[in-house]
Amino acid sequence: MKSAPYLLSLPALLLFGAIVIIPLVMTVLLSFHDWGQYKGIEPVFVLKNWHEVFTDSYFLEMFWRTFRIAFFVTLLAAVLGAPEAYILNRMKSPWRGLFLLVILGPLLISVVARTLGWALLFGGNSGLINKALVSMGLISAPLPFMFTETGVIVALTHVLMPYMVLAVWAALQRLDPQIENAAVALGAGPFTVLRRIVLPQVMPGILSGAIIVFALAASAFATPAIIGGRRLKVASTLAYDEFLNTLNWPLGAAVAVLLLVALVAIVVGASRLVERRYAQVFG
Amino acid sequence: MAFLSLEGLSKHFGTHVAVDGLTLAVEKGEFVSLLGPSGCGKTTTLQMIAGFVEPSGGAIRLEGRDLLAVKPAKRGLGIVFQSYALFPHMTVAENVAFGLEMQGVAAAERTRRVGETLELVGLGTFAGRYPRQMSGGQQQRVALARALVIRPQILLLDEPLSNLDAKLREEMQIELRQIQRTVGTTTILVTHDQAEAMALSDRLVVMNHGRAEQIGPPHEAYERPATPFVASFLGRTNLVNGTTVRPEKIWFATSGLAGKVRTRIFQGNHWLYQIETADGLVTVIRQNTGEAMPGEGEAVHLAWAAT
Ligand SMILES: Nc1ncnc2c1ncn2[C@@H]1O[C@H](COP(=O)(O)OP(=O)(O)OP(=O)(O)O)[C@@H](O)[C@H]1O
Ligand SMILES: [Mg+2]
Numbered sequence: 283m284k285s286a287p288y289l290l291s292l293p294a295l296l297l298f299g300a301i302v303i304i305p306l307v308m309t310v311l312l313s314f315h316d317w318g319q320y321k322g323i324e325p326v327f328v329l330k331n332w333h334e335v336f337t338d339s340y341f342l343e344m345f346w347r348t349f350r351i352a353f354f355v356t357l358l359a360a361v362l363g364a365p366e367a368y369i370l371n372r373m374k375s376p377w378r379g380l381f382l383l384v385i386l387g388p389l390l391i392s393v394v395a396r397t398l399g400w401a402l403l404f405g406g407n408s409g410l411i412n413k414a415l416v417s418m419g420l421i422s423a424p425l426p427f428m429f430t431e432t433g434v435i436v437a438l439t440h441v442l443m444p445y446m447v448l449a450v451w452a453a454l455q456r457l458d459p460q461i462e463n464a465a466v467a468l469g470a471g472p473f474t475v476l477r478r479i480v481l482p483q484v485m486p487g488i489l490s491g492a493i494i495v496f497a498l499a500a501s502a503f504a505t506p507a508i509i510g511g512r513r514l515k516v517a518s519t520l521a522y523d524e525f526l527n528t529l530n531w532p533l534g535a536a537v538a539v540l541l542l543v544a545l546v547a548i549v550v551g552a553s554r555l556v557e558r559r560y561a562q563v564f565g
Numbered sequence: 566m567a568f569l570s571l572e573g574l575s576k577h578f579g580t581h582v583a584v585d586g587l588t589l590a591v592e593k594g595e596f597v598s599l600l601g602p603s604g605c606g607k608t609t610t611l612q613m614i615a616g617f618v619e620p621s622g623g624a625i626r627l628e629g630r631d632l633l634a635v636k637p638a639k640r641g642l643g644i645v646f647q648s649y650a651l652f653p654h655m656t657v658a659e660n661v662a663f664g665l666e667m668q669g670v671a672a673a674e675r676t677r678r679v680g681e682t683l684e685l686v687g688l689g690t691f692a693g694r695y696p697r698q699m700s701g702g703q704q705q706r707v708a709l710a711r712a713l714v715i716r717p718q719i720l721l722l723d724e725p726l727s728n729l730d731a732k733l734r735e736e737m738q739i740e741l742r743q744i745q746r747t748v749g750t751t752t753i754l755v756t757h758d759q760a761e762a763m764a765l766s767d768r769l770v771v772m773n774h775g776r777a778e779q780i781g782p783p784h785e786a787y788e789r790p791a792t793p794f795v796a797s798f799l800g801r802t803n804l805v806n807g808t809t810v811r812p813e814k815i816w817f818a819t820s821g822l823a824g825k826v827r828t829r830i831f832q833g834n835h836w837l838y839q840i841e842t843a844d845g846l847v848t849v850i851r852q853n854t855g856e857a858m859p860g861e862g863e864a865v866h867l868a869w870a871a872t
Contacts, residue, residue, distance in 0.1 A: 458648060458650060460646050460648050460650040461650045461651070461652060461653075463615070463617045463637070463646070463650065464644065464646060464650040464651075464652070464711075465652070465663065466617075466637050466638045467615055467616075467617075467637060467638070467640070467642060467643075467644045468663055468664035468667050468711070468715065469638050469639075469641070469664060469667035469668060469715075470638060470663075470667050471638060474667070478663075479652060482654040483653065483654055485654075563653060563654050563695050563697065
């Protein structure tokens, strides 16, 4: 009878294995194969691709850029998203629902459409915002947006913000308003209540939102592809290019696997840290 | 002039009337209990005094000044919330120290007073724990310490002892009474435990459906209940021959109202009887003096002093 749970989960396990594990294993194997301009992929075991990824400074710079972008996106999303969720939570009934829809609505729109929207607003010299800023005399030349890290960070922050808002919102929902009242009764002003009472209690929410946003930002494809283009590559767009343009699949596989491993390590490490920090306090 | 006065205080939630024209004058240093069944508006009344619920009507005055014009953070009240409302991310010591920090008390003085107050509520060794790691009763005592440590001019207690076991509750009641006596803090206690209210308070406010049915010393409310509700809420009552008689004021006699013992329950220091009579079921409480008492099924006669 003890085997029953395992047997029952077998179909799901098989499906999981077929659609996740097998392609993953194949990608890992692929990264050890050889490739040449004229001979194509050779199914032999070489460390060439891994050697290249780890020694060529181009890859180092590109991975560094990927995680730098992810870091700033996460920071921006937290700094903007947490107050956004707090304000949303303080709103009265009809407005709250409406603004929640406004914030979460973008999730229903394709990432490509949203990113193109940013490209239209900021892109080139004829971008709407640049034109407005120049004509108002606030800036002398259009701000570079397309093919810049700033552009990718701004657009990705917008795309991923809802995840942060949702995570913080969930944490705020669990707060007992009487706890804030208790602080007020002891003489705390509104700002002190926010900093000493509310913020520490929603910190786990902000951190879990940050982990989600970081992982999604580091592995994002559409937004860096459209805003960064081929001039500003990140890990995912580089892997894509190796697969579909250069046709160097083994090298693309090595980049993809390295991105995956690095991300898993960072996310698991961060979750562990967060859990350990809060296990005692919030059980 | 009363120290704290509630004048025609009301609170409506939509069409529901939670508190209905409550008028009460509390003297300085007095211990007053709001007593009543669940949902009668006790917590709402307390929260209006604290400033977290805005009254729909009426006034609250502290030494003649309008308290409603004072921000909750400036009222200087010590409050124990029904749900404790401890700060979950702070240790016990940090919880208790918070109010002192807000008052700008120096660190050394703070540590001393926190330690003193935790000792007082019997949690001297728990200073480093988080609320999550404590039992409900311990959390309740932390909440009490947090309110006491700031030496408030008024202490508002919303069922502060409801989660303690009988023995600890009794100890804390004595402790609370002693603290209140020595410090002289004006205290308003909310409870639905009539024994607790009678044991602790100088005066009771017996509430029902948002109204005060009777305001007076416990002994008076018990002996001369103003309404049938008060009579039945404060202990048991019997209605015999058209008069209400307390069960402990009836005794077994050789003549009087005839009846038969239906049930007899031993409760340690007293016996609880249900007697079938021509007037219906009568409850009788007799002290356990060690003497033999009538058993179940026995025929008895009941007598009581005319009031
Ligand atoms: N925010 C609110 N909105 C609507 N109704 C409320 C609200 N707060 C309290 N009430 C209602 O007001 C009435 C009085 O509530 P209150 O909490 O004061 O009762 P209580 O006497 O403290 O009861 P208990 O002994 O169960 O704590 C109840 O009927 C309750 O349902
Ligand atoms: Mg209550």
